[in-house]
Amino acid sequence: MLRYEEALSKILNSIEVLPACNVYILDAIGLVSACNIYSSEDIPSFDNSAMDGYAVRADDTYNANKNNPVILNVIDKIPAGYTSDFILSARQAVKILTGAKIPRGADAVVILEDTEAVDDKTIKVFKEVKRGDNIRLKGEDVKSGDLIINSGRVLTPADIGMLASLGIPKIKVIKKPEIAILSTGDEIIDIDKKLKEGKVRNSNSYSLYSLVKLCGAIPVLLGIAKDTKKDLKEKIKKALKYDCLITSGGVSVGEYDFVKDVISEMKGSVDIWQIAIKPGKPFAFGKIKNKAIFGLPGNRVSCMVTFDQFVKPCIYKMMGKTYRRKIIKAILKDSYNKKIGKREFVRVNVTKSKDGYLAEVTGEQGSGILKSMSLANGYLSLPEETSFVKSGSVVDIELFDYIEL
Ligand code: AMP
Numbered sequence: 001m002l003r004y005e006e007a008l009s010k011i012l013n014s015i016e017v018l019p020a021c022n023v024y025i026l027d028a029i030g031l032v033s034a035c036n037i038y039s040s041e042d043i044p045s046f047d048n049s050a051m052d053g054y055a056v057r058a059d060d061t062y063n064a065n066k067n068n069p070v071i072l073n074v075i076d077k078i079p080a081g082y083t084s085d086f087i088l089s090a091r092q093a094v095k096i097l098t099g100a101k102i103p104r105g106a107d108a109v110v111i112l113e114d115t116e117a118v119d120d121k122t123i124k125v126f127k128e129v130k131r132g133d134n135i136r137l138k139g140e141d142v143k144s145g146d147l148i149i150n151s152g153r154v155l156t157p158a159d160i161g162m163l164a165s166l167g168i169p170k171i172k173v174i175k176k177p178e179i180a181i182l183s184t185g186d187e188i189i190d191i192d193k194k195l196k197e198g199k200v201r202n203s204n205s206y207s208l209y210s211l212v213k214l215c216g217a218i219p220v221l222l223g224i225a226k227d228t229k230k231d232l233k234e235k236i237k238k239a240l241k242y243d244c245l246i247t248s249g250g251v252s253v254g255e256y257d258f259v260k261d262v263i264s265e266m267k268g269s270v271d272i273w274q275i276a277i278k279p280g281k282p283f284a285f286g287k288i289k290n291k292a293i294f295g296l297p298g299n300r301v302s303c304m305v306t307f308d309q310f311v312k313p314c315i316y317k318m319m320g321k322t323y324r325r326k327i328i329k330a331i332l333k334d335s336y337n338k339k340i341g342k343r344e345f346v347r348v349n350v351t352k353s354k355d356g357y358l359a360e361v362t363g364e365q366g367s368g369i370l371k372s373m374s375l376a377n378g379y380l381s382l383p384e385e386t387s388f389v390k391s392g393s394v395v396d397i398e399l400f401d402y403i404e405l
């Protein structure tokens, strides 16, 4: 049976980065830039005051102090957003507010707190200023021609602000993937239906929707397909307009597990089936018309684990990103026994202790015991060859990336 690492690299290699598209900057956060952006302007675009105060000629304030103030004539006032036509001469000042353009002739700003108004037209200045004091120079943040955003960068809130500052409303980014989600099974009913004997509520669509959303992609729910080839074909056909499809259930060896057959009958390929992992062994991966299809097992834990291990890195790749797992060292509280031959993803809860991080197995580890996931905040990923881990061992834990410790 295919080993975990081999399967992951095979799947990842067959996934392509999605094409670029133009989006409004408010929709671009977290997406990957598909272009270099150079500034065509200086920011700020004019010399302006960093403080509320008076624009002056620095030489006029020479030696000014509390006991020996300098007297200046106030000839104008400039609120932010306005300019003055005056040109400052010796012994003159212009009242100026933060962000307003420095008037010609002035070369410094005295802050309001270091002055006193004698009357409407006269101030006392109590502090000497040097040329350039309290002035924000044109281009001090960004110069025309500067590289602002490089292709491949994951856009941050500051990048969005920078684009806005430059008057750029749209940016070319790698498309946000739309991921179709289809549950399968005659026993599966939706959560607004009354639970009849023999039926099971659809939880996989809901956990998968949430997992896809946390990746920064767009989940699209396609409902529940019956365990018939006809219904599966119809629903899978609908999914092909999206960037990829995740199914849950119907990929094992049961009589009604038709997902793989249907992919083949729809002229697709089933490239991978069954991986030496626990939980999640029946996992299938294939393509129809170059659209990736992840056939996840139906069991509620297997479905989430195989998403985390295989689908998530692929969604990141589609978005032009590399998924990096958050790994921490922790001390394993209890011993753990496993069978040789499969990689096992043991769900653990990690807590901080005075000796460092402590990892505790979250009880019964069956592939349908969703509580083992809900109590967990990480995986203890145990290689195929491991058969036993002793209590007190220092182990690597893959933290769930949506959990803060
Ligand atoms: P399957 O892989 O189709 O054999 O399903 C394995 C187990 O997972 C069965 O017990 C199913 O009832 C259960 N299961 C399948 N799909 C879902 C789902 N969408 N929500 C909750 N449980 C499911």
Ligand code: MG
Binding pocket: 184, 185, 186, 227, 249, 250, 298
């Ligand atoms: Mg089924």
